[in-house]
Amino acid sequence: MLEQTADVVSVGIGVLAVGYVAYEINRRQRKLHDIWDILGENDEERTELLEAMVANGDLVPYTGGALP
Amino acid sequence: MPTNGAEPESPGLPPRRRIARVGAPAERVASVPDSGPYKGSWLPPTQPRLRIFIVDSGWNSAAREVLHDNFHLLRELQRETPIYLLGRDRSIELLRRYPLLVGRDPIIRVHCEVLRHHRPPGFHGFRLHLGLLKEHDQALTALQKFIRFIGMHRDSQDMEMDMRKKLRMEGLKGAFEVIAHGDLHSVI
Numbered sequence: 001m002l003e004q005t006a007d008v009v010s011v012g013i014g015v016l017a018v019g020y021v022a023y024e025i026n027r028r029q030r031k032l033h034d035i036w037d038i039l040g041e042n043d044e045e046r047t048e049l050l051e052a053m054v055a056n057g058d059l060v061p062y063t064g065g066a067l068p
Numbered sequence: 069m070p071t072n073g074a075e076p077e078s079p080g081l082p083p084r085r086r087i088a089r090v091g092a093p094a095e096r097v098a099s100v101p102d103s104g105p106y107k108g109s110w111l112p113p114t115q116p117r118l119r120i121f122i123v124d125s126g127w128n129s130a131a132r133e134v135l136h137d138n139f140h141l142l143r144e145l146q147r148e149t150p151i152y153l154l155g156r157d158r159s160i161e162l163l164r165r166y167p168l169l170v171g172r173d174p175i176i177r178v179h180c181e182v183l184r185h186h187r188p189p190g191f192h193g194f195r196l197h198l199g200l201l202k203e204h205d206q207a208l209t210a211l212q213k214f215i216r217f218i219g220m221h222r223d224s225q226d227m228e229m230d231m232r233k234k235l236r237m238e239g240l241k242g243a244f245e246v247i248a249h250g251d252l253h254s255v256i
């Protein structure tokens with residue numbers, strides 16, 4: 001009985017450890033993609049907006065030395 | 069046949085490429101060499117393929133400080149690339165329109181053209197939410213990585229794909245770190 005309990009506890013701890021590693025990897029990847037990412041469908045509208053501003057002449061390349 | 073030295077319109081030019089042409093400043097266009105990896109492709113070699121947009125609503129943050137302190141370096145290292153700076157008012161308007169972005173600025177977006185034929189035409193790119201990095205060193209490292217990446221991949225035919233690969237590699241690296249050391253250091 002004791003042996004069986006020990007086995008169950010070991011398996012439980014192993015599952016928890018694997019789950020934690022998977023969670024941590026997932027968390028880090030989400031964080032990485034929060035900071036850096038490819039412009040996807042969600043960004044399409046913003047991309048269009050910025051490009052339209054450039055096309056209309058509302059935005060011109062910044063030529064100053066330092067940021068205002 | 070143009071007689072004034074202007075480039076002829078490419079017949080299959082996508083509309084968004086037209087946008088790029090209108091917005092291209094003459095002095096920057098002239099600074100791009102006439103020869104290079106794109107010689108012979110359907111894209112005129114004198115077009116700037118990249119544009120950088122900076123959205124900064126003005127939060128008093130370490131990321132903003134880093135951006136301001138090092139902006140001259142960004143400009144110097146990316147001389148060929150037009151940098152469009154949305155002022156505070158425009159940035160705030162953008163954040164009002166997209167509230168999800170609040171707290172993520174300064175945002176640096178790169179719009180780049182992809183020359184591979186199997187990719188859909190139009191602009192592609194990537195972005196850096198610098199404002200998510202709360203520590204000065206983290207923000208500085210990210211900005212340096214950003215500038216390095218653009219410098220190294222400037223001539224790439226598909227910079228977006230390069231960034232995708234880079235992110236995949238960073239993800240794998242992070243996974244190995246977690247497995248090997250249980251390292252919970254923050255991601256840059």
